[in-house]
Amino acid sequence: MTAGNGRPATGGATPDATTGDTVAGVVRQWRAVHPDLDTAPMEIIGRVNRCAALLQQAEDAPLRRAGLSRPEFDLLGALRRTGHELTPSELARETFSSGAAVTKRLKTLTERGLVERRGDPRDRRVAHVRLTDSGRALVDGVLPEQLAYETSVLSVLAPEGQGELAGLLAELLGRLEGRLGGLRA
Amino acid sequence: MTAGNGRPATGGATPDATTGDTVAGVVRQWRAVHPDLDTAPMEIIGRVNRCAALLQQAEDAPLRRAGLSRPEFDLLGALRRTGHELTPSELARETFSSGAAVTKRLKTLTERGLVERRGDPRDRRVAHVRLTDSGRALVDGVLPEQLAYETSVLSVLAPEGQGELAGLLAELLGRLEGRLGGLRA
DNA sequence: AGCAGGTGTTTTACTCGTAAATCATAAGCA
DNA sequence: TGCTTATGATTTACGAGTAAAACACCTGCT
Structure with a gap:
């Protein structure tokens, strides 16, 4: 899905007020064929x-202002919200990305002074990563802006709609994670 | 999205029945902090x-069996569902991707004999792209499998839940496209 | 002790997408 | 006509992610 990622399952079209969203138009085309x-x-x-895809594009704005990409913010956020050091493999699991990607991100975040590494005296293979003071300050500064922005974007839906949507997505996601996640484990 | 590419996890990336989905755990961590x-x-x-992210990963399986990536399938699908030739720029719009990406994909799809290009006699800058017979056969062969697979994945939700979810997403998407899509246009 | 096999991390080689520059052509207008 | 500007498509340079190999180190067995 990558939002990479994140493209419409069946392609796209131009939004049309009479049609609703673009996906409705695409589905109509498929049904005709x-x-x-x-x-x-x-x-x-x-x-x-x-x-x-749309939310990510929109959302990226506040983060970019802080000089962070989303994957970078996710990594810093994992450290912030867990409240303790994490190893690169733990970070990879937390951010659902590959170890190699984490290695690269840690390199640039370390150079920027946002995280620090500490070796493990017991097991010299592993590294422990933690936020620096400025890394923590950056996360704490960006997060409220990020949430405020997200809130405003989602306000196109009425509050009850938001609640229902969150609930349905939680149900779907919970079962997908149980089913698909379980396949890999 | 603060929860990341939807990649968070509670402390391990494994879903926990008592907790719901992974996002719920992440949100709890943020609230604690x-x-x-x-x-x-x-x-x-x-x-x-x-x-x-999860759906795409799951979905990719049937496509890969046919030797197609999702962006490639989206491109072929746009040609199939519109039923007529499209220019590279139209394909870019339909598939929400950049012109350069379309150029590259057309190159490999042409080499594989799935699409054909035809020049425009009126305006020699533009190309018209259409499916070959085998391209059309490929799309028509893959699509039913794809839909069947998607149906089975979504069956973790009850039919009414699916309907509600589709409706809420349509509302959200329609308004986002009106709002955010409008910014670029 | 010494080695076999396992685990955490990094490196390598490669793919794919993008933005920006470029090429080719069209269209408007002096 | 000849110039200027706009547009469709492609090329170029580069950034970011991945899988697989490599590396470093641990652990258990004999």
């Missing part, structure tokens, strides 16, 4: 992907 | 991102 197929999944998966 | 902040947006944005 393949009336026999059940296109219902596109209505969820296509929208999840497209929402993820 | 910053009790003053309104973390509600994470519950939606974090989950959207994480769902997108």
Whole structure:
């Protein structure tokens, strides 16, 4: 899904006020071409992907102002919210990224003085990473702006709608993680 | 999204039945550290991102069996569902990707004999791209498998839940596209 | 002790996407 | 016509992520 990632499951189209969102238009096109197929999944998966892409693009703004990419912020955030040092492998698990990616990010974050590494005296293979004071200050400074921005973006939905959406997504995600996550474990 | 690419986890990245999804755990950690902040947006944005990541990973399987990446499938799908030729710029718009990316994908898809290019006699800058017979056959062969797979993945939600979720996402997406999409246009 | 195999981290080689520059052509206008 | 500006597409240079190999170190067995 990468939002990389994060492209519509079936492609996109131009938004049209009379049609609703772009995904609705795409689904209509598919149905016209393949009336026999059940296109219902596109209505969820296509929208999840497209929402993820749009939200990320929007969201990135406050972070960039702070000179951080989202993956970098995720890494710093993991250290901040857990409140203790983490090893590179733990960071990889926490941020759902590969060890190699973590290594690279740690390199630049260390150079920028946002995190520090400490060797483990017991096991010299492992490193312990922690936030520096300025790294912590950066996270604490950016987070409120980030949340405020997210709140304003989501305010296009009424509060009850937001609650319902969060609930449904939690249910979906919880079961996907149990099912798909379990496959890998 | 503060919860990251939807990548957070509670302390291990393993979902916990008593906790719900991984995002719930992350939000709890943030609240413990910053009790003053309104973390509600994470519950939606974090989950959207994480769902997108998990669904894409899952989804990729049927496509890869056909030797296609998702962006490639999106491009072929745009040609199939519109039913007519598209220029590279139209393809870029339809698939929400850059022109340069489309150029590269067209190159490999052309080499594989899945699409063909035709010059425009009126305006020699533009190219018209269409599916070859085998390109069309590939899309038509993969799409049903893809949809069946998506249906089975989403079946972790009850049908009414799926409908509600699709509706809420449509509302959110429609307004985001109107708001954020408008900024770029 | 010494070695086999395992684990944490980093490095290497590569893919893929993007932004910006470039190329080719069109369209408007003096 | 000949110039200027705009547009479609491609190329270039580069950044970021990944998988797999390499490296460093630990652990258990004999």
